[in-house]
Amino acid sequence: MTGDLIVHRAGPGITVQDLGREGCLAHGLSRGGAADPSALAQGAALLNQAPSLAALEIAGAGMEVSATRATWIALTGAPMRAHLADKRLIWNASHCLPPGERLRLGPMESGHYAYLHVAGGIDVPMVVGGRGTHLASGIGAALEDGATLPVGKDPLPDRNPSRLPDDPRFDGGRIRFLEGPQTRLFPDDVLARFLATEFTRTAWGNRQGVKLGQDGDGFRPQDGLNLLSEVISPGDIQITGDGTPYVLGPECQTIGGYPRIGTVLPQDLPRVMQATSGAPLRFDLVTLEEALSDYSTPKNLVPGFRRRITPLVRNPHDIVDLLSYNFISGVTAGRDLDEEEPRA
Structure with a gap:
């Protein structure tokens, strides 16, 4: 029915x-x-x-x-x-x-x-x-x-x-990402500072992406204004003209010209999207082998x-x-009945 x-x-x-x-x-x-x-x-x-x-x-x-x-x-x-x-x-x-x-x-x-x-x-x-x-x-x-x-x-x-x-996947934490074709456009010191920075999940965010907040200078690449627009995907970490990072969500645009410092792993992207506003986020650069080690599709989860x-x-x-409910002689085994206590 x-x-x-x-x-x-x-x-x-x-x-x-x-x-x-x-x-x-x-x-x-x-x-x-x-x-x-x-x-x-x-x-x-x-x-x-x-x-x-x-x-x-x-x-x-x-x-x-x-x-x-x-x-x-x-x-x-x-x-x-x-x-x-x-x-x-x-x-x-x-x-x-x-x-x-x-x-x-x-x-x-x-x-x-x-x-x-x-x-x-x-x-x-x-x-x-x-x-x-x-x-x-x-x-x-x-x-x-x-x-x-x-x-x-x-x-x-x-x-x-x-x-x-x-x-408990709503508290931020460490987020893994992979290098992309534009990662090496960022000077070594800028990439190192990105990896050492504790970001916050700002309130600015929707299904297209999430803005990251941080103290200090932005993260600008060399020759970042001369890039041609190309295909982008969910999880890409775009760096805008003022050096602000945005993690793109499932409904992101399909093409863009902002440089990308890397791409968040699919299994970690929900934790960025779900992080409560103000939650801390740190980024770890991992290898492809490390990225694949715990990857599962939703079906396999x-x-x-x-x-x-x-x-x-x-x-x-x-x-x-x-x-x-199914009863036998007017009683149950008790396993299908429990108490839901109201939460404060």
Whole structure:
């Protein structure tokens, strides 16, 4: 059985996102997709489905939704305050959303991009090989109040709630990057200073990229104003004319002329995009072999997340769909019931 997700209230910057569109760069369309693909893999693990299914990406402000049928959801990415009726829901977990009950999300507690997944995926039409919104190219649009989103069929409606351990990837930290064709345009002392600088993730950022803040002089290359425009990609660290670094995001432009000091590894880019404003960031230059040593696609991340899943036990008094659980002689084993304590 399929159903719809009703958006009663939508803050700015809420879009449908998937893993992006591959093979469109030559046509002037960047990959796009979720700013945090690992969060899509976590949602897929919690709902036992493919990470390619579309979810809602919530940037900053919250939202309020309901479903026309009982719908399993998962909440991943940057943690937000989540309430179903008057009950606080645990983040990084799956829950059952009863028909007509309103789920309220917001405000964000850390990070920048939260994800609301539904079992069966957000089943909007495919456009240019993907379901995700690409604001820069005009594919789709941010959600507005009153939007109705079709939900795909849930192949496993009889499931129990589950959770994943909290993932502290919102505090910045050390970010690895590779040399690029323009890295050696930067004098050795400038590159060394870049590696020694503690940057901050500024509040200036969106799906196209993130501005880095730092004290002191900028990072200017030699002959940086004489470069021809060429292909750029997500993760590139562009240096603007005043020497300010920007890390490009999934919806970056496809061509540009600013020099690039290197490219952030795909597995580290979500940590830049998700770093809470003001979080420290340091950059480490690594080899290709080091970069490949722990690289995994979102699809390949899912099995590892599944191994870390534990039951989300709840208090029977608080379970609105209690009669939907499997009972034997009127009792349960207790593993599918746990208590969700409200967080302060």
